[in-house]
Amino acid sequence: MRNSREVAFLKGATGHCRWGLHSVRIRGYKNAFDVSVLSVPLWQKVIMSFTLPPTFTLRFERLDRATHRLLTSQVLSLPRREAFRFFEDPRNLFDITPDWLSFVMNDRDSKSAMFEGAEFDYTIRWFGIPMPWKSRIIGYQPPGQFTDIQLAGPYRSWSHLHTFEEVSGGTLMVDRVTYQLPLGPLGNLVHAITVRRQLEDIFRYRAARIEEWAGGGLRRRSKGRHRPLPPSK
Numbered sequence: 001m002r003n004s005r006e007v008a009f010l011k012g013a014t015g016h017c018r019w020g021l022h023s024v025r026i027r028g029y030k031n032a033f034d035v036s037v038l039s040v041p042l043w044q045k046v047i048m049s050f051t052l053p054p055t056f057t058l059r060f061e062r063l064d065r066a067t068h069r070l071l072t073s074q075v076l077s078l079p080r081r082e083a084f085r086f087f088e089d090p091r092n093l094f095d096i097t098p099d100w101l102s103f104v105m106n107d108r109d110s111k112s113a114m115f116e117g118a119e120f121d122y123t124i125r126w127f128g129i130p131m132p133w134k135s136r137i138i139g140y141q142p143p144g145q146f147t148d149i150q151l152a153g154p155y156r157s158w159s160h161l162h163t164f165e166e167v168s169g170g171t172l173m174v175d176r177v178t179y180q181l182p183l184g185p186l187g188n189l190v191h192a193i194t195v196r197r198q199l200e201d202i203f204r205y206r207a208a209r210i211e212e213w214a215g216g217g218l219r220r221r222s223k224g225r226h227r228p229l230p231p232s233k
Contacts, residue, residue: 146161
């Protein structure tokens with residue numbers, strides 16, 4: 001009997017779990033037009049190609065047979081303490097996470113403070129299957145860095161190090177995500193087929209939304225499951 005994490009991986013590998021054919025209306029031109037695509041990540045790429053910040057970088061590394069690393073960086077035109085303040089409030093994750101993940105923070109009103117050892121519970125849809133994601137904060141060193149590690153979720157292991165460094169023009173924010181997939185060699189195959197692309201889509205979307213926030217133009221999501229922290233004046 002396979003658990004939900006293994007079923008989600010197998011669906012991603014076999015292609016039986018697709019987001020369907022979507023008609024996306026892209027505005028901002030003299031004549032808006034419809035684009036029909038096979039997956040939500042694809043149309044997000046179309047839209048975000050116009051909004052990714054110029055300082056954003058993204059790359060993947062293979063550390064060993066089972067371990068992968070995603071590295072991204074982005075310069076925010078904000079002081080380091082202000083940037084850190086936004087990311088240490090877990091409720092703000094909702095505004096920088098794609099809709100297709102169906103991200104929900106459980107107990108959002110009672111768990112908003114970050115500290116060493118703090119734990120947070122979320123629910124996401126991964127390859128169409130609802131599943132829990134539980135994380136713990138370690139290495140909490142404001143306003144310089146913190147790490148969230150997965151205690152329960154779709155990955156065999158997940159460690160996301162967030163660092164914030166003062167640079168000319170603002171704050172250099174770097175994300176280092178080190179992760180392993182379940183199912184051994186099959187998990188690595190699924191990574192090559194779809195997980196790598198999914199992570200790239202998530203972090204590109206995230207970068208665009210963060211840039212909006214840093215510029216003071218982030219609009220609250222329609223389902224607003226929390227109150228995001230605006231940049232201080």
